[in-house]
Amino acid sequence: MTNFSPSIEAALDAVAGHLSQARRALFITGAGISADSGLPTYRGVGGLYNSEATDEGLHIEEALSGDVFAVRPDITWKYLIQIEENCRGAKPNAAHRAIACLDQHLDRVMVFTQNVDGLHRAAGSCEIIEIHGNLQELMCTSCTHEEAAVDFRGREIPPLCPVCGAVLRPKVVLFGESLPEDELDRFIEALQEGFDIVFSIGTSNVFPYITQPVVFAAGSGIPTVEINPARTQLSEVVDYYLPLGAAEAMTAILDRLGIEIDPV
Ligand SMILES: [Zn+2]
Known part of the structure; x- marks a missing residue:
């Protein structure tokens, strides 16, 4: 002790x-x-991201915002995947x-x-x-489809709904939401x-x-x-x-x- x-x-x-x-x-x-x-104890979504500019020239909080997700879900997903990789395997x-x-x-x-x-x-x-919210559940942005995601490995970006083809998102609260x-x-x-x-x-x-x-x-x-x-x-x-x-x-x-x- x-x-x-x-x-x-x-x-x-x-x-x-x-x-x-x-x-x-x-x-x-x-x-x-x-x-x-x-x-890591970064700031940001769930405390998992530093406030640095991204490759796209966006502030990370913009890249992870509901507004950017609505028009460029691929950008938001790129950073969601990095966050998920940080969490992967953690016990x-x-x-x-x-x-x-x-x-x-x-x-x-x-x-x-x-x-x-x-x-x-x-x-x-x-x-x-x-x-x-959390990164382990995905939901469709258009229909009622939901699925569990153990991790995001090998997913196409952005992942699409198997039912209606719309973009999927994790059940996280994005910036501005x-x-x-x-x-x-x-x-x-x-x-x-x-x-x-x-x-x-x-x-x-x-x-x-x-x-x-x-x-x-x-x-x-x-x-x-x-x-x-x-x-x-x-x-x-x-x-x-x-x-x-x-x-x-x-x-x-x-x-x-x-x-x-x-x-x-
Ligand atoms: Zn759907």
Whole structure:
């Protein structure tokens, strides 16, 4: 077992104490939780892209926008494939698995993630909101056809619908597109029903829908925890800021609860 500094040990003890009393926990996660699975923590769609100009002279956020996809889906697909290649073969790490384990110990564990890598689903979490969608499901832009895509290897660009021939797209939220309304509604409903503890793990906190639930919980006296090696705008707001990687922090917390994290 890793030894941390006395202040971090004390914070881990306190967080474990709160979690042992909690019946309902919310985990808000971003690219940082997947860093321990080898995925880069870039900005962009699901935190997976740097803001550089592309070969086409477009800003990457334009290349990955709904507007460009509508007229040049081949450009958008080129970069979606690069993002998918980054995710390919990645496995859930101890942090994803720790959260999934908690399903057996609490009444409700909700995961609200910005990530499109599907690793919370792969870890087996029951209640997940993928607010930016995911890269593992494709849908037709014209008809109702949908299909699962383990990976994008060998696909023609852009991939076409086997039913009607229109362009397929992954169920991700492209830049300039609105967030999925039913998922947002589900999240707001859950927030209204309430949580006993709120975690923010590996998020860069650039979006208000990421920060606000944490700020609101902190203001309502609900224990709040941030796990992130680098400080963010939330670090001052939360009750417990843990400057640790997601996997080591979650492993240390579950150790204290005597919960063994299921192996992959
Ligand atoms: Zn179709």
